[in-house]
Amino acid sequence: MKLSESLGDILRAWRVSPPPDPGFRAAVWQRIEATLPAPTWSVFVRTRAAALTAAAVATVAISGWTGHLVARNHVQADRDTLAASYVASLDARVHAGLKEPAP
Amino acid sequence: MKNALIAAGLLVGIALVAGILGYRAGCDPALHEAARQGDAMAWLKREFHLTDRQYAAIEELHRTYTGSCNEHCRAIQEAIKARAALQTAQPVDAAAVAAAEQRVRELSIRCETALLRHLEQVAALMSPADGRCYLETTRPLVAGFNHAGAPDLDLTATDPSHGH
Numbered sequence: 001m002k003l004s005e006s007l008g009d010i011l012r013a014w015r016v017s018p019p020p021d022p023g024f025r026a027a028v029w030q031r032i033e034a035t036l037p038a039p040t041w042s043v044f045v046r047t048r049a050a051a052l053t054a055a056a057v058a059t060v061a062i063s064g065w066t067g068h069l070v071a072r073n074h075v076q077a078d079r080d081t082l083a084a085s086y087v088a089s090l091d092a093r094v095h096a097g098l099k100e101p102a103p
Numbered sequence: 104m105k106n107a108l109i110a111a112g113l114l115v116g117i118a119l120v121a122g123i124l125g126y127r128a129g130c131d132p133a134l135h136e137a138a139r140q141g142d143a144m145a146w147l148k149r150e151f152h153l154t155d156r157q158y159a160a161i162e163e164l165h166r167t168y169t170g171s172c173n174e175h176c177r178a179i180q181e182a183i184k185a186r187a188a189l190q191t192a193q194p195v196d197a198a199a200v201a202a203a204e205q206r207v208r209e210l211s212i213r214c215e216t217a218l219l220r221h222l223e224q225v226a227a228l229m230s231p232a233d234g235r236c237y238l239e240t241t242r243p244l245v246a247g248f249n250h251a252g253a254p255d256l257d258l259t260a261t262d263p264s265h266g267h
Contacts, residue, residue, distance in 0.1 A: 038104075038105065038106075039106065041106055044106035044107075044110070045110075048110075052110060055110075055114055056113075056114065056117055059114050059117050059118045060121040061121075062118075063117070063118040063119070063121035063125065064121040064122065064124060064125035064128075066122060066125065067121065067122035067125030067126035067127075067128075067129065068125040068128060068129040069129070070126055070129075071125070071126045071127070071128070071129030071130035072129045074130060074135070075130060075131045075135075077138075078131070078134050078135050078138035079134065079138075079146070079150070081138050082134075082138050082141075082142075082143050082146035083143075083146070083240050083241065083244060084244055085141055085143045086143035086144075086146065086147060086241070087218075087241050087244040087245060088244075090165070090168065090172060090218055090221065090222075091218055091245065092172045092173075092175035092179060092218075093211055093214050093215070095172075095176045096175075096176045096177075096180045096183065097180070097183065098179050098183060098207065098211055
């Protein structure tokens with residue numbers, strides 16, 4: 001009786017103070033998720049609908065605008081080429097070799 | 104992980120399609136074809152919204168100008184030849200070389216003046232807005248040339264040795 005009382009006191013006084021682990025919770029969830037089957041495509045899309053929609057809209061806007069800018073640059077280059085050819089065809093100095101065309 | 108890769112692949116596909124559509128919306132196939140063929144008159148008609156009547160009048164003006172352009176060209180070539188002969192002659196006559204230099208400069212200025220006047224005449228045949236735009240495009244090229252390809256003005260009344 002005395003022994004059990006003293007054991008009880010010891011157990012009541014016993015405290016465990018493990019060092020704090022900030023990654024503990026995440027590690028537990030990781031281990032839990034590892035045991036679950038991979039989500040289907042529809043689940044994946046449903047759970048990230050907002051992010052995927054935003055990514056698609058941004059992709060369309062950026063790519064479309066980039067393509068448009070490249071095309072406008074080509075158009076401007078064509079314009080410059082034609083304007084230079086046109087004026088050169090009318091400039092006697094170019095034909096006479098007095099004015100060296102730029103490379 | 105697999106789903107994320109599929110999503111990334113889809114986004115790449117969307118980017119390609121959007122880029123191609125954006126490019127097609129921004130490009131000008133007719134202008135590109137004119138540039139490829141060096142067809143400056145096709146560019147002129149399209150760029151400055153010329154009616155058939157304006158186009159014919161400008162073509163006629165160009166044809167007329169080509170005659171004086173040929174004369175300028177010949178005069179400049181002769182002046183350059185004369186200058187070169189004086190520069191290589193022994194002994195060098197500095198005064199004669201300077202006079203020849205002056206002659207080349209004068210002809211160059213005369214040519215530039217005639218060209219600018221011609222451009223103004225062409226602009227006058229266009230609508231005021233297009234004429235302004237035409238002069239803004241062509242005038243800077245008269246001073247600082249950037250010859251980027253053979254033109255095709257289809258002006259048949261030219262001297263074959265002239266280079267038009």
